[in-house]
Amino acid sequence: MLIKNPKPAYRKWIKRGALTLFVVEAGCFIxxxxVWHKINTERDSRKYLLDNYPQVLDLYYKTGEIIDKNNKLREIDAAYWSTNQN
Structure with a gap:
């Protein structure tokens, strides 16, 4: 007759922790x-960031300029906002 050895309890906690970490990481990525898609497609979102979190918007523009040297989104937004000020 085979003797069954129970698995240690810490293995159960490690598996649960790894699964939780994976789910949290996937949720953060999604x-x-x-958030990136909203900022990238809506000028109003970028205006909100300019008014409330200018450092975040500057980081967004710098990242775009690093990826694509011909990215002129910063200048386009500035021109649009300067002509449409109320």
Missing amino acids: GSYF
């Missing part, structure tokens, strides 16, 4: 993608 959330950050939706």
Whole structure:
């Protein structure tokens, strides 16, 4: 007859922790993608960032300029906002 050895309890906690970490990481990735998509496609979102979090908007523009040297989104937004001030 085979003797069954129970698995140590810490293995169960390690598996649960790894699964939780994976789910949290996937959720953060999906959330950050939706935030990036909103900022990338909506000028009003960028205006909100300019008014409330200018450092974040500057980081967004710098990242775009590093990826694509011909990215002129900063100048386009500045021109649009300067002509449409209320």
